[in-house]
Amino acid sequence: MATSLLPEERALTTLHTIALAVATLASSGTDRRLLLEGSGVSCSDLDTPDKLITHAQELRVFANALANTRDPALGLSLGLRMHVSAYGMLGYTMLASRTLRDALTIALGRPALLGTYFKLSLEDDGDEARLVAVGYRYAPELTVFNSELCLTSLLTVLQDLLGTSIRPLRVCLSYRPPLHAATYEQMLGCPVEFGASRNALCFDAELLDRTLPLADPVTYHYGLQQCLKLDAQLDSRHDVLDQIRHHLADNLREACDLDSVARQLHRSERTLRRHLQQLNTSFQRLLDEVRYDKARQLLVQTDLPIYLIAEQLGYSETASFRHAFQRWSGQSPSLYRR
Structure with missing residues (x-):
């Protein structure tokens, strides 16, 4: 699929x-x-x-x-190499923050810049602080890999920010022990609890208010402004994609091309094409996405015959729709409907 x-x-x-x-x-x-x-x-x-x-x-x-x-432990080893500098301006702003708590607050408030697959949060519970990672909803076969990558990269970031090696109190993981479970404690240097209610990296809460060795208020404020700008740019790029998708969804019966969509959105075709190239996508890919969404909706929620669904999606021939749906989903429209 x-x-x-x-x-x-x-x-x-x-x-x-x-x-x-x-x-x-x-x-x-x-x-x-x-x-x-x-x-x-x-x-x-x-x-x-x-x-x-x-x-x-x-x-x-x-x-x-x-x-x-x-290498079944690849997520662990890659995460331990994910130094804070790999996060670009966000990473350097974290390094210049006054305390570890300040640095983590910036990062957790900018998930788009972190590029994480999880919803991350910081909990301060007495003597124990926890970086919690929940809400993974992507490729299930990569759950272990992405969980390992997330938590070990967070440990690496903590150590980079503090400028010293730290030993976590414990690591909690929401899945059962994998075959390479024995390598966890060896690589993380702390007890590991499998089958927990959520993923969490637990460490000494005293570290949160420790002044960072590279703290610099001028660099911090400059970096924060750049991070806000980058975050807004990322949001605006998402907005462009959403505008195109919404327009296509409302006009699938018509023969849509990028030029006509650009006119409707009061932008130039060249500008939209450049945006799409920067986002590593294309107009045809967006059109396929919208058609695929609509096709699945109509196949599951209505009893419309296949040829009428093809018409609603803007196909002049039913065979073209059948071929496209097979390419998108790996099965025919009729089989998907069952």
Whole structure:
């Protein structure tokens, strides 16, 4: 199934995580092209800091990495290499924050800049502070990998910010022990609890109000303004995609092209095309997304015959719709309806 068409996998993220993964594994002899295969990301893209990709593209690279390395603990080892500088301006602003609590507050308030698959929160409970990661809703086969990557990268960030190695009090994980469970305590240096109610990295709460060694108020305030600007730009790019999708959804019966959509949105075709290229997508991809959403809705919620559904989606021939739906979902419209 073309998972990138699913609504929950349309969030955009930066290239920093897969750039690190590819660079790390390539240094160990893994072919970069194998890691990027099927993701729509090229080797040259990894050198383009302002390029954005979908979470589905990133997940494909992660799946390729696991398949090509056959290392079940890959999420742990990559997370331990995810230093705070990998987060660009957000990372440097965190380093310049006054305290660890200030740094974490900035990061957790900018999830788009973190590029996380989880809803992250900070809990301060007496002697124990907890970075909690919940709400994972992406590729289930990568649950363990992404949980490992998330929590170990948070540990690495804490150590980078404090300028010293720290030993977590414990790590809680919401899944059952994997086959490589024995490596967790060895790599994390603390007790690990599997089958917990949620994922959490637990550490000494006293660390939260410790002054950071690289704290600098001038750099902090400059960085904070840049982070706010980057966050707004990311939101505006999402808005452009949403505007195009909404217009297409309301006009699927008509023969839509990028020029007509641009006129309706009072933008130039060139501007929209540039936006789409920056977001690593295309007009045809958005049109496919909208058609796929509408097709699934009509197939499940109505008894309309297939040829009428094809007409509502803007297809002049039913066979073209059948072929497209097979490509999107891996099955025919009739089989999906059952």
